[in-house]
Amino acid sequence: MTSVSTEPRDTDGPSPATAPTGGSAAQRERRRRILDATISLAAEGGFDAVQMRAVAEQAEVALGTLYRYFPSKIHLLVSALAREFTKDVDRSAIRATPGETAHERIMYVLNRRTRALQKQPKLTEALVRAFMFADQSVTGEIHEVGTSLTTVIARAMHGTPDHGEVTEEEAAIIRIISDVWLSALISWVTGRMDEKDVEKSIDVAVRLLLR
């Protein structure tokens, strides 16, 4: 795998469908097919099974087209992750998180999400490893994922879908919780932690940070 250099790619202009929205209906449809194929292949065989030729074939686009939409395998996978996370955010906006205390609510949302990921270990492995391997050129997509995660945790912290302002201290706490969650997730993906460990490690972090 070759990581993309620091320089931006000298494309002939904006890509046709870099953003989830925009482009013609056919283009949005192609983009969807590509991401669906990515998720499907990843769910079956993990990171290695997401082969660009296979994605192109399953999505019924040419290889060149795939690369026009997503400039690398990492972009592709992180975009897929971003799409999944965005769904979660939308869901969390609908209703208040159950739980008496901030601790309980945060654990509720993180555990729910963790268990959802653990039900599809291969998929999670693919997405998490791509996320961790991403370099500078993927900043946009990475940021999208980070924002989703932050939003969901902030909502859980306050217990209401419309979290007001978060203080600077709260923002710092949320960032730390995210870091711990991601670290735990990657430890789980690579077999260095089991499911109990993940849950416990997050619980301890939340407890220590919210006391």
Place this chain on the structure above:
Amino acid sequence: MTSVSTEPRDTDGPSPATAPTGGSAAQRERRRRILDATISLAAEGGFDAVQMRAVAEQAEVALGTLYRYFPSKIHLLVSALAREFTKDVDRSAIRATPGETAHERIMYVLNRRTRALQKQPKLTEALVRAFMFADQSVTGEIHEVGTSLTTVIARAMHGTPDHGEVTEEEAAIIRIISDVWLSALISWVTGRMDEKDVEKSIDVAVRLLLR
């Protein structure tokens, strides 16, 4: 890049120099040359510049030999990281860490190490990304790195080279600090944080956790 499957490799027995010690003098010497070449290439051009053929050539071993010593590029880079970290641990054993409080001492060691890494951005990029991308087959080397980091922080926490027992709570705190530090490091490597951000994010975590 192809990640190694879940199954262990069916080697014909133990590798000649998987561990830093053991093997003949010539083998330890080869291992050293290989890791030196790795560090040197990484320092110059980062992850992409560590090409297996180039490493083999610079270390003056055949490609097949390189693979006999390190079964993949990731193993190679994480082993290099482990060697560097081990040096640090040895150094930290020599004398007490300066600083009045645990907070000060922990910040002292982490900042010192962070700044050392930041002086060689390409090298750090290579090592950190390899660490993050590592899969199940690299568990041993990863664990070595984790242990080094934990030891150094534990020593700083207590302020003496011979840290006694760490309580379970302390161990949890140390793990969280490590997670935050690694996350910050990867954010820095990929240009999502600058040096000040890294320092601050760790400072906040340590403050919140040790209060």
Place this chain on the structure above:
DNA sequence: GACTGATGTAGAACGTGTTACAAGTCTAGA
């Protein structure tokens, strides 16, 4: 309807991680 530029297609080609193989070299033990 014909032209034009952007987009899509099919497939070859290239680079680098990884594996395979045949032949040379070194080492321990008879």
Place this chain on the structure above:
DNA sequence: TCTAGACTTGTAACACGTTCTACATCAGTC
């Protein structure tokens, strides 16, 4: 010293991410 087996070498081959090229298609403009 001789031999068996492990280790090393040099090189070719393979897989997959990525790039490139030639051609087809489609949308908008005249």
